[in-house]
Amino acid sequence: MQKKAVVGIDIGGTNTVFGIVDQQGNYFAEGKIKTRDYTNFVDFVDELSFQVKESIQKFDSYISVIGIGVGVPNGNYYNGTVEFAPNLPWKGVIKVTKEIKARIGLPVIITNDANAAALGEMIYGAAKKMKDFIVITLGTGLGSGIVVNGKMVYGHDGFAGEIGHTIIFPDGRPCGCGRNGCLETYCSARGLTETYLQILGKPSANIDVSSIDSKFTFDHAQQGEQAAIEAFNKTGDILGLALANTVAHTSPEAIFLFGGLANAGDLIFIPTRKSFEKNLLNIYKGKVKILPSGLKEGNSAILGAASLIWNEHL
Amino acid sequence: MQKKAVVGIDIGGTNTVFGIVDQQGNYFAEGKIKTRDYTNFVDFVDELSFQVKESIQKFDSYISVIGIGVGVPNGNYYNGTVEFAPNLPWKGVIKVTKEIKARIGLPVIITNDANAAALGEMIYGAAKKMKDFIVITLGTGLGSGIVVNGKMVYGHDGFAGEIGHTIIFPDGRPCGCGRNGCLETYCSARGLTETYLQILGKPSANIDVSSIDSKFTFDHAQQGEQAAIEAFNKTGDILGLALANTVAHTSPEAIFLFGGLANAGDLIFIPTRKSFEKNLLNIYKGKVKILPSGLKEGNSAILGAASLIWNEHL
DSSP, X not given: OOEEEEEEEXXXXXXXXXXXXXXXXXXXEEEEEEGGGOSSHXXXXXXXXXXXXXXXXXXXXXXXXXEXXXXXXXXXXXXXXXXXXXXXXXXXXXXXXXXXXXXXXXXXXXXXXXXHHHHHHHHTSTXXXXXXXXEEEESSSEEEEEEETTEXXXXXXXXXXXXXXXBSSTTOOBOTTSSXXXXXXXXXXXXXXXXXXXXXXXXOTTSOGGGOSHHHHHHHHHTTOHHHHHHHHHHHHHHHHHHHHHHHHHOOSEEEEESGGXXXXXXXXXXXXXXXXXXXXXXXXXXXXXXXXXXXXXXXHHHHHHHHHHHHHO | OOEEEEEEEEEOSSEEEEEEEOTTOOEEEEEEEXXXXXXXXXXXXXXXXXXHHHHHHHTTTTEEEEEEEEEOTTEETTTTEEESOTTSSOOSEEOHHHHHHHHHOSOEEEEOHHHHHHHHHHHTSTTTTXXXXXXXEESSSEXXXXXXXXXXXXXXXXXXOOGGGSBSSTTXXXXXXXXXXXXXXXXXXXXXXXXXHHHHSSOOTTSOGGGOSHHHHHHXXXXXXXXXXXXXXXXXXXXXXXXXXXXXXXXXXXXXXXXXXXXXXXHHHHHHHHHHHHHSOGGGXXXXXXXXXXSXXXXXXXXXXXXXXXXXXX
């Protein structure tokens, strides 16, 4: 009997990667195309579908592919679309699932990258036995995927889980969304960098301001530089408060931090947990874990996208 | 054939009321006992169960009672308990469902009063056709019940939906929960009263400060008094912002405002909706309704409690 497998596709602003994986996370094939090279979506989906089909055919005798999961910024589960994604080359509303299905002939499910990360955590990662948890992706921005009672929360319109755009300080930093004080303006790679720059005030002459990014801040904090450590502490303070407020909505068993900023380890986890416990309502105190993701960053996006299909079949 | 019916029990700090109702909301019987008269829970549950059984037996030939739903502050769905309810006469953890079931012999389900209100809205009220919505109860405090994909959100511990205890201003008003700046310290009958007193500064000699409550504020606002109107506007400003942040979690189709403060109508709905739309993330704007409850206040608590049983049987 052929082994069941699914295709996971992760569409990012720079690259699109895909893989064929089984339920244990074994890879049969992988591929990659440059998203930015395709200003026309039809050219993009032609090339992507061609490569995916070719990969599937190679393993035809061993595996039976049951569906294709797609993780993409601003992906909408209900509509099968990508809608007004600021970092992708295609404008407006793009019918992603319809176009891929027309070319490959398999069921296609789409959602945004943070929801895919949450499903990946549930199928392949550290949330395997959990029914209520949240994944926070700390990249350039802050994404989130909320799972309640074993099911992804999509909301009435497919756009649930935008915790990065909860307003923390009404008169705070300007956000890319056009408002002020969104969580992601403080708790993200970009937010950390800005906090570090603020603490430095006028950076000393031997620091090139344009070189300051989250890796730079991380390196300086690791070397024990007080200003950089303080930047992590402030970021964790705010994140802990925001996550305490999130718990008062869906009361999860755990919140997973994922992505570049989460890889800073204790530097971000310790101040976040401290602020989180301090700000939790009594009935939740000591009950909700803040944990690192159980997925390796390298292939997590493909596994997350693949989980969209497993989640509907399990 | 006997008609199916359920018992709804609402346990409040002052009174406990119950009713036998069918799926259309018709009442067969009603009853009431004074919660405060029973410092011992066993005495309370003896008397309550006796009265409920008597009512059921009266209608034995017409109806078949399939279960008992209980709405009570700090009620826990999973454990069947009331846990550390500050406004009830019984301390610690009380095994409510076990004790009632032992006396009446019917299935018993319990949850907190705000969750019961949300289920009541779904079964009997204005959310009949909705799968994703939230009910906010604006009483002395602020309670909330969150429904996602047609199911009540209980969270991993049964305590989900405490939006009244999201921290809006970290250094804000002291809250009964021991923290500062919780939403309910601003957006509740008590919060409105405090805001009105703040705006008045030193109230003029002909106002007795102790007489100022939300009804007093409402009456003055209705008479066109600027300070009272401003108190409602400030309350709506804060509530609108908080609800916009809530939408970024579960993206509901509608948010229902229920309870004393919601009965102020335009005085609270207009500023709340204005601030809500202003503070919503773009993708949600114009899509989420803020509506009055479709239940009449008089019997809504019993209908909400009864809905706990219908919700599991439909």
